[in-house]
Amino acid sequence: MTRHAKEKSPVKANTHVKQASPENITPTGENTDAQIQQALILAQARLKALFEYMQNGVVILRPEQNGSDFIIVDMNRAAERIEKIKRDRAIGKSVLKVLPGLEEFGLLDVFRTVWRTGKPVDYPVTRYKDDRLEGWRDHFVYRLPSGELVTVYSDETRRKQAEEEMHKSHALFRAVVESVPDCIFIQDASLRFTYVNPAVEKLLGRPASEILGQTAEDIYGEEAGRTIRQWDRRVLQGQSLEEEHTRPVDGVYLTFHDIRVPLRNHTNEVVGICGIARNITERKRLSWDMQECAEDYRSEAMREVVNKAFFASTTDSIILLQGESGSGKDYLARWIHDHSRRVDGPFFALNCAAISPELAESELFGHEHGAFTGARGKKKGLLELAEGGTLLLNEIGELSLAMQSKLLTFLDTRSYLRVGGNKSIRVDARLIAATHRNLETEVQTGRFLPALFYRLNVFPIVVPPLRQRVEDIPIIARSLLKKLTVEMQLPGIREISSEDLEALARYHWPGNIRELRNVLERSLMLSQDGDFRVALSTGEDASGHEWTMRIGFPTDGTLKKMSDLVTESLCREALRRCKGNRKAAARLLGISRDSMHRHIRRFGIVSDDRTTL
Known part of the structure; x- marks a missing residue:
């Protein structure tokens, strides 16, 4: 008996009932009631977990009164979160009372149509206030064999609001960059143009479709393009550049004020270049003229x-x-x-x-x-x-x-x-x-x-001082008058009379060209409503022994600045009269030699032989 019992024990172990699952149920009828029951329980648990934890909201509805109303049978956690209501307060109640906004958006009609026809419907729901999106949901409604309805939906409000803001920002960006006269462009990491504004199209005389995908070499030629590529490579390395450059456009050399900055993605990696170019050729030409x-x-x-x-x-x-x-x-x-x-x-x-x-x-x-x-x-x-x-x-x-x-x-x-x-x-x-x-x-x-x-x-x-080249005063004065006329926005360039030129030549010009400019600017201010006459700040006998200096009230200066101006002029005049002898000049002014030396260094006074006194 002991031997036979030992032989049969493995057989009893093999007769143990396997754990049932929906995958193990066979259609041959060999399944036990326990296996079927266990498989059903497992399938229900899977469906319940899927129902509860899916990200989309799910609401199950039962039609009442021949489809005139619908009762909430069940809803998952996502629906509770979206609708901001607990399911125990919603189940068994009319959908119109729990979710009154559904009728406003036409969802009740959708429920009735799906219940009558049995055909599923995908229906987006939107809500706006003062032209601002306040809600966006996408409902998918279908009918179960039992006649109940299921609506599966997601709340897309935040995503749609972000999309609308992005569209508004993009429209504002286009409105700005397409209206400015400056050339604005974007290049990718391979330095090919991916965007150009209308100013670029106008400058190059071709539509954007013929520019996009091109490189600087394609647009400006091999030589100029090679130079531009060197700048762009530095920008791709993370530098921002602001420079002035001249390059050919359809055979005409134009000067541009260029600004180039790197474009970065969300990981701070440089993925392209944004550039702004202003045509300053006319300004440069005026400078040269x-x-x-x-x-x-x-x-x-x-x-x-x-x-x-x-x-x-x-x-x-x-x-x-x-x-x-x-x-x-x-x-x-x-x-x-x-x-x-x-x-x-x-x-x-x-x-x-x-x-x-x-x-x-x-x-x-x-x-x-x-x-x-x-x-x-x-x-x-x-x-x-x-x-x-x-x-x-x-x-x-x-x-x-x-x-x-x-x-x-x-x-x-x-x-x-x-x-x-x-x-x-x-x-x-x-x-x-x-x-x-x-x-x-x-x-x-x-x-x-x-x-x-x-x-x-x-x-x-x-550079020689002005007193050593007084014969150049006419050309220098005319050039300064041109610039001052532009700066002061005067209607026309004034001419200097021969008498005034002679007076300018007699003066010793301790302040050199800077002082000449000041004299001419003051003269233009004093003669805007009358004949132009040079108003020197010294007496008429600029080469004689008498020396005077006319100073107006300092409307935009300080007492110290005016005192420094007088001190510098007196030191220069004393040194000129003493032929550069500091000791004699100091005695002439009644100050010590050390004081004179400090003034010379402070005001940068140099002698005619171009050495510091």
Whole structure:
């Protein structure tokens, strides 16, 4: 018995009832009642979980009174959330009482149609208030074999509101960019145009369909396109550029003020470029028309200066401009830039004497966020902004020794670090330095680095003071009058009489061209309603022993500024009468020699032989 029992025990184990599921139920009739019951329970549990946890709202309705009303049989959790009502308060009640808005949107008619025809209907429901979308639902209604209705729906209000706002924003964007005269375009990461506004179509003389998908080489030609591609590659690396460039459009060279910024996606990855270009050709042409040529100058000294400047414009070498304050060094620097191959690039100027030593480094080289107190964002320095163009460092002799050292490093390596930065930045900018000081003397006294002086003194140009080239006053005065006429918006250019030209030639001009401009501007102001006459601030006998100076009440100045103006003029006149002898000039003014020396350095007074007094 023991042996037989051991043999039958496995058989009893195999007769154990398997766990039933809908997949295990067979149509052969071999299923037990327990298996069928268990499978039904499992199927119901699956359907219940699907019903409860699906994201769409589901409401089951039973028709009443021949379809005139519908009673809520059941609803899932999503429907509770959307309708903001608990199911135990809704089940067994009329849908019109629980959800009264359904009839307003025509859903009750949809329920009746589906109940009568048996055909499912997809029906969107919208609600607006003051032209603003307040609700959007999409209902799918169908009939069960039992005659009950099921409506499955989702609340799409937020998504539709976002879509409408996006459409409004897009329409506003198009209205702005399509109405401005500036050329606006977008390029993808392969630098092909994906959008251009009507201004671009007008400029190029072709529709957008012929521009989209093209590259800069296709539009502007191989040479200009290659240069543009170099800028665009820098923008794709994350830089924002603002420059002036000249490029051919249908064979005509036009100058544009270009702004290019990177376009980024939601992960901050650069995916394209947005550019704005303004045609400034006419403004540039006006600037060129107002410039005089070397042949127009009568003095041999100025003809030599302009010839040197023209030679300097043909190279990218460093230029050192020297001369008295107000003699026109900044004007000459601009002239060199406008006649160089960098004319389509930017021109920036920094007056080193007008900025504190603490801010000079940030102004020239830029700074990173948090580099110092008040540095709340990243800032590009003038060197970086002058990329492809020219930077004038006026009064370079006023820089501190520390700044001179950093500038020397840049000139040797053509790279630098922003203040607080650790990334080396390389720029292609031409440097022109200008000063009223004698840098050789500054080197000897230890106020200027010898290495920087030798680095700057590649091609020096000395600008003579106006008193040494009085024969140039007619051409300079006419040029200044043209500019002042434009700036003051006067109806026509005034002519200077021969008598006034003679008076201007007799004056010794301690303030050089800057003073001449002031005299002409004052004269235009005083003669707007009458004949134009030059109003000098000195007596008629400008070369005699009598010296006077007329000063009006300082409406837009200060007492200190007016006092400084008088002090500077008296020092210059005393030095002129004493032929540069500081001791004699100090005695003439009744001040000490040290006081005279301080005034000379403060006002940048230099002698006729171009050395500091």
